[in-house]
Amino acid sequence: MQFNLNKLTGYQSVKTIDMHTEGEPLRIILAGYPEIIGDTILAKRQYVTRHLDHLRKFLMYEPRGHADMYGALITTPCTSNADFGILFMHNEGYSSMCGHGILAVVSLAVETQAIELNNTKGYIGIDTPAGLIKAYVNEHNKTSQISFDNVPAFVELTEQVIYIEGFGDVSFDIAYGGAYYVFVDADKIAVSCSPENQQQLINLGRLIKNLVAKQYPVNHPLEQDLSFIYGTIFYSSKTTDAQSHSRHVCIFADGEVDRSPTGTGVSARVALLHHQQSVELNTPIIIESIVSSNMTVMATQPLDYHGVNAVIPRVSGRSYITGIHEFLLNKQDIFPQGFLLR
Incomplete structure (x- = not known):
């Protein structure tokens, strides 16, 4: 049997790439979110909390996620030394910082050549709600070793x-x-x-x-x-x-x-x-x-x-890619924001 996916119409779509860092999952959102409003990363976190929390539940909760799922939403940078920003999400809301998420996103940026590593700063700057994170990439024997300097x-x-x-x-x-x-x-x-x-x-x-x-x-x-x-x-x-x-x-x-x-x-x-x-x-x-x-x-x-x-x-x-996904929401879905079972 051959399914014609082009016949699927009227669905809301959110695209992600899933990874894990030392076993802990991370669902990185690639497309499907509207613009995140806010001049600071904390203001952006407040915006998604107030206006877009249904999308967090859609991706973190069952049947698309699970009680221990974790997510990352890439944003535009908010400070002069940052290359991009990240908002982190989980089953309860939004984190202030996430080390395994930083390692995974930087690893993905390196593997997909999404960012220039040899910049004049000497590090990859990342805005998080807790502050600026400085990440470093040491390429050795075709293997990228990722580390970061955390906030104080x-x-x-x-x-x-x-x-x-x-x-x-x-x-x-x-x-x-x-x-x-x-x-x-x-x-x-x-x-x-x-x-x-x-x-x-x-x-x-x-x-x-x-x-x-x-x-x-x-x-x-x-x-x-x-x-x-x-x-x-x-x-x-x-x-x-x-x-x-x-x-x-x-x-x-x-x-x-x-x-x-x-x-x-x-x-x-x-x-x-x-x-x-x-x-x-x-x-x-x-x-x-x-x-x-x-x-x-x-x-x-x-x-x-x-x-x-x-x-x-x-x-x-260490971080590794586990899959690329496109999650779909049917307007008639009985669980548009999912549910949690422990």
């Missing part, structure tokens, strides 16, 4: 305690790496960071995030729009690779499980480790994920960030 990362709170039923008093720290995370030592509370234990990690991660957010509100030193706790990161010294420093399981947004070690998460963690004098400057460490993929991160320099002691994290990881 810093520690918000350390050695705080919150009571969790069934666990008692649980110690935690809060650090920022483009987003705020609650860090919990999983080994101390006897919680396994294995794939088989993902449901307990989801439930506990959601609970900790919500409780801490209520009792310990965060205030970003520059932008109120960035002042929210994005997720909980459980870390463990039980790794599958002896070269790994630790394992991360990040539960973010509405119970999403990051398959990668989390680019913003490892950024916040290296700031925390440097603060604790556990990792020196310019010393790379490998952090693995729940599926044993890994990212490398190091704190490259200290700085005063609007009165806060911070470091610049440099993160690297």
Whole structure:
């Protein structure tokens, strides 16, 4: 049987290219969105939240996506040092920054020759809601190695305690790496960071995030729009690779499980480790994920960030294309914005 696709008329179309970075999916939107209004990247994020959120649900939710889908929308640049901007989306809304998304989009730009690598700046500049990201491409043996310098990362709170039923008093720290995370030592509370234990990690991660957010509100030193706790990161010294420093399981947004070690998460963690004098400057460490993929991160320099002691994290990881898609919406579709099942 041969289907004549030219007979398909009256559908709304959104074209994407799908990738993964260290196992974490990314759906990059190529066409189908209207113009994104706003003079700043934060204004653009507010615009898509208010006017185009139905398209986020269309692409992130089932039956076209799933509860752990993640997306990226490329925008025009908003600052003089940026080559383009990115808005990140997930099952709950829009992120302030996303490391795995940066790595994937830059990898795609290199593979498709969409951007000039040998520019006078010496880096690829990317506007994100958290700030300007500087990405670098090291081409070696026909393989492109991508890394990026994140926004300043810093520690918000350390050695705080919150009571969790069934666990008692649980110690935690809060650090920022483009987003705020609650860090919990999983080994101390006897919680396994294995794939088989993902449901307990989801439930506990959601609970900790919500409780801490209520009792310990965060205030970003520059932008109120960035002042929210994005997720909980459980870390463990039980790794599958002896070269790994630790394992991360990040539960973010509405119970999403990051398959990668989390680019913003490892950024916040290296700031925390440097603060604790556990990792020196310019010393790379490998952090693995729940599926044993890994990212490398190091704190490259200290700085005063609007009165806060911070470091610049440099993160690297691997990204791969998984497919090219054209998603269609029939006007009679009973699920025009999809649904979520966990």
